[in-house]
Amino acid sequence: SIFFSNKLHKAGEVSDCQSSSKDKVHMFMSSYIEMQTLKTPRVRDVTTQVSLQLALKFNGGGHINHTIFWTNLSPNGGGEPQGELLEAIKRDFGSLQKMKEKMSAATVAVQGSGWGWLGFDKDSGRLRIAACANQDPLQGTTGLVPLLGIDVWEHAYYLQYKNVRPDYVKAIWNVVNWENVSERLQAAKK
Numbered sequence: 001s002i003f004f005s006n007k008l009h010k011a012g013e014v015s016d017c018q019s020s021s022k023d024k025v026h027m028f029m030s031s032y033i034e035m036q037t038l039k040t041p042r043v044r045d046v047t048t049q050v051s052l053q054l055a056l057k058f059n060g061g062g063h064i065n066h067t068i069f070w071t072n073l074s075p076n077g078g079g080e081p082q083g084e085l086l087e088a089i090k091r092d093f094g095s096l097q098k099m100k101e102k103m104s105a106a107t108v109a110v111q112g113s114g115w116g117w118l119g120f121d122k123d124s125g126r127l128r129i130a131a132c133a134n135q136d137p138l139q140g141t142t143g144l145v146p147l148l149g150i151d152v153w154e155h156a157y158y159l160q161y162k163n164v165r166p167d168y169v170k171a172i173w174n175v176v177n178w179e180n181v182s183e184r185l186q187a188a189k190k
């Protein structure tokens, strides 16, 4: 199914080529790997343990990341965030435009496949920009609570943008669901 079929903008189709079928693979693999991990004797086979953990990180992370990503985007998205989120962005980055520029730059600069993130630092109570490689989950990797993610695996944009990652990252701001990002900030502050 086409995720954002009503949106004329190219960015509206970003999720079509990586529809929920890919996420189901991540979910299935996570369950499978967890079962294998439970079945593997703890000390005897460290190599197997390590490889299972890496596979779990990839598939579990992939599921977590895409679950956030799909709710972060909306065909009715774009525009500006409101209220507390906007105030926090202004406080921590100077302006919405500066935050977008910083996050876009960090996301475009990901080596190979990975994700760019706007996250919440619970210790300082501030917003931060981060990037993660592969499917490494933001919170498990950096401690930041994920608010907004940009998937820069090539499958996320190849159909519409070929290998031009900066154009895709620029366009994705047109479909950001700021209400979802705000809800995530509220939840993270509790």
Ligand SMILES: [Fe+2]
Residues within 6 Å of the ligand: 018, 066, 151, 153, 155, 156
């Ligand atoms: Fe993806």
